[in-house]
Amino acid sequence: MLVTEQEVLIEVKNLTVDFGKGKNKFTAIDHVSFHIFKGETFGLVGESGSGKTTIGRAIMRINEVTEGQILYHGKNIHGKIPKDWDREITQKIQMIFQDPMASLNERAKVDYIISEGLYPSKKYKDEAERQEKVHNALLNVGLLPEFSNRFPHEFSGGQRQRIGIARALVMEPEFIIADEPISALDVSIRAQVLNLLANLQQQNHLTFLFIAHDLSIVRFITDRTAVIYKGKIVELAETEQLFTHPLHPYTRALLSAVPEPNPYKEREKVVEVYDPSQHHYDQSPPSFVEIEDGHFILANEEELAIYRTLLKREVNE
């Protein structure tokens, strides 16, 4: 992360996603902008309903974009785009889903599940090469090639999640969207899958968008983190900076709510509660400002002044 010149892989500009029309219109994502550097793990955290998954799905092109742009290597990926480019993005951006019980086709063998993306892309010469790719993908995620003849129900939760990862890897992606990849897993299995993701990232120079609500895991695995609340990013910074010097009241509330594995600390801890009515945005609307190097926050002028003094005081301490 200390490289000075970083290549931007994904740029999200002023993204808005609406669901429904007219009276029933619901704005899930409200003018969100951020970028993800090549090779980094970018975390997106928020409560359920905050829109974190919708952002992931918009980049994945599962959800339509109402307004704004998503650029991949500087080129638009939504709307009318050339067929070659469309095919390339489909291959380069892959997704790992939350629930390994629901995301695998129960009626298909592992072999088909993994190569489903390969068939239309014709990324193999003959049947032998396809099988080799499937076997390598399985080996890469720590499963045996023999497993390709089995059905998903024959596997445990952790193994199923590995199959989900293998399915993404076989396409040789550059960018992987991991939507709560370990929330459905047991504590001990979580560590295994986290380690696997970290190893794969190093080996294959992958870039990750890591969507999660478990902040302890986000802190461990991500380089930069954005906190999203009701469709807006309220704070974005390098992960350590965000965890040690959270500025936005929502970020502070979120961090204070995470239980730590320390009974002494937990007994004393006072959980902060976020009250959205503390902002006076009707008179002076907020904007997304870089308050210090790489640390962005959603605030109006008045609040910015408070945050600046807060930041200065914390740094001096």
Next chain:
Amino acid sequence: MTSKKPRILFIQNLVIQFTLRGRVLTAIRDISLDLYKGESLAIVGESGSGKSVLMKSIMGLLDKNGSIKQGRIIYQAQDLGQFTTEQEWLRVRGKEIAMVTQDPMTSLNPLKTIGKQIEECVVLHQGLKGKEAYEETLKLLKDVGIHDVKKRYKQYPHEFSGGMRQRIVIAIAIACKPNILICDEPTTALDVTIQAQILQLLKNLQHKYGLTIVYITHDLGVVAKVADRIAVMYAGDVIEVGETHEIFFNSKHPYTWALISSLPQLGSKGEQLYSIKGTPPNLFQEIKGDAFAPRNQYALKIDFLERPPFFQVSDTHYARTWLLDPLAPKVEPPAALQAFFAEGRQYASD
């Protein structure tokens, strides 16, 4: 095990087996556990470790193919394990021991207003009628932190958020004025901010009604927040039990070590996180020795041959591992864990 508090319920040498397609699965393998009045006990373990089965057996909710093969569950001088008819269970279930389940979506009836669902319990268990029952229901709703109770009384579950629904499930559970409340992963389906609120609510209610609460969970953060004592389960057995700080900062069983070590808070960025190798044992087979031995890097020869007894660490802390035998070689927990222990003791002395 001695404690100042009196025992409210205790389990002795409990064995529970399930018959599945002609094969026998031993889900609970000879467990003894005490529950003290007014405490919060957390039962921690992976899925399949038997923590839910254990609690279901206390509520008489075991599936038809499961049965208690051996042992006793003593509550108020009666053995719950001997109950055979539903009528016997109805005297205990709900009234004496109530349960809050994981998913508030599935535990509420979508076709009834939440007021009626709570009132049902008030009428059945407290014997109140008409206006009295209605007033009591409103009081319960207030107790669990719901505002505008008269309007809320008439609403259906789908009109509530996940956290609010869990509050209603809790209201139903305490409507029966139980002595023991079993919370099976009460906050797993909820957001962290809501989770903090629900845990605080449970703590307040515990204080107000003098409840004894059993938490079943795999989240050690939640455990640290709410539990007085912890029982760690592995493969149908309680392998370590002690006060919360003893389990967190002075645990003795290698499985407890492994469980704590795999927390992301203990890892350092860019390095591998500790993970437990292998898989839990197959409970269809008879387990010899310490069930964790095949995955345990500290395993001794005897771990594969004989089941370790409970070794006493302190008045309240017991662990089932041969490492505590006077004859066993001295073994130190992994370095990262030792640092974690030291940090914890630092807090204790402050």
